[in-house]
Amino acid sequence: MQLIRDVGGLRAAIAAARQRGERVGFVPTMGALHAGHLSLLDRARSQCECVVLSIFVNPLQFAPTEDLAKYPRTEAEDLATAESHGTAIAFVPSVDVMYPGARVVSVVPETIADRWEGAIRPGHFAGVLTVVAKLFNLVQPDLAVFGQKDLQQATLIRALVRDLDVPLTLDIAPIVREPDGLAMSSRNRYLSEADRRAARALSGAIRDVHQAFTLERVDRASALLATGLRRLAEDAGVTVDYFSIVDRERLEPVDVARASDFVIVAARVGATRLLDNHRLGDPFPVPIS
Ligand code: AMP
Secondary structure, eight states, X not given: OEEEOSHHHHHHHHHHHHHTTOOEEEEEEOSOOOHHHHHHHHHHHHHOSEEEEEEOOOGGGSOTTSXXXXXXXXXXXXXXXXXXXXXXXXEOOOHHHHOOSOOOOOXXXXXXXXXXXXXXXXXXXXXXXXXXXXXXXXXXXXXXXEETTSHHHHHHHHHHHXXXXXXXXXXXXXXXBOTTXXXXXXXXXXXXXXXXXXXXXXXXXXXXXXXXXXXXXOOBHHHHHHHHHHHHHSOTTEEEEEEEEEOTTTOOBOSBOOBTBEEEEEEEETTEEEEEEEETTSOOSSOOO
16 A cells, blocks of 8 residues: 555555546545445445545634644554555545645535534534545546445535536445444544443434334424434433434435435534444345344
8 A cells, every 4th residue: 555645656556546447436625534444445445446534624624713733643453454455546645645735616505505513513524525526626536436425515516516516426334333323434533432322312213213213104394303303312421413314315305204214413512423324225234222
């Protein structure tokens, strides 16, 4: 695996892979790798000979009040794990490499970015889409793999690729969960033991909605959400930011749920913000207890 920190080195390594006739697969991350990230690397590796991983904690997508400074950074470990999952190139640029001068142009999404995460984190998705567009131009991959874990982000990246005619295939990978259902996240390491127990309410609430929808055939969104909210209210340590059932194109709340709609939740547990979601109609990957 090549570790590359500069743009010239990256372009040369990609050109060499192209010369060898390799397909290039790309997995952008902010590091602190866990099994969710590794599943993305494995998916890229199964389709491409040359897998590029980027690790960059992008300041543009963090508000001044957020956890940029204390976002977990575990570079040495990340590089070893990435190598053992078939990564050919690890691109780990500094902030100066990614943003060398004053920036005049950004990628700013339309209204679908103003709700949910966008409402709570104004400007977040412009930061995400700007860095993703830059990374796409640097790596120029055939395939880019993102996680369904960040559903609104995945939806907006799909729109970026479509609306700006980015010449690549997008692959959105399913959520990898802990055995008790908690969606894996780099931020889970901030959870105290009590927080960790409370955090199970997120996947628990989603599972309750899934169960009512599939087994009891409830389809009124208000009734489904009431079921899930009971679970979310069980632990005083959980503060819900949003909990809704939305359509998959525009992420707008629905009155009547259909298979292919998503249940989405964001909540604060202690000082940590957690996200989760599930597509109704898909099997819930952790057994229903
Ligand atoms: P991050 O490092 O948090 O920016 O995440 C990098 C990529 O990994 C994004 O496409 C995420 O959606 C994806 N990801 C994060 N957590 C998971 C998970 N539990 N399962 C699958 N993909 C994930």
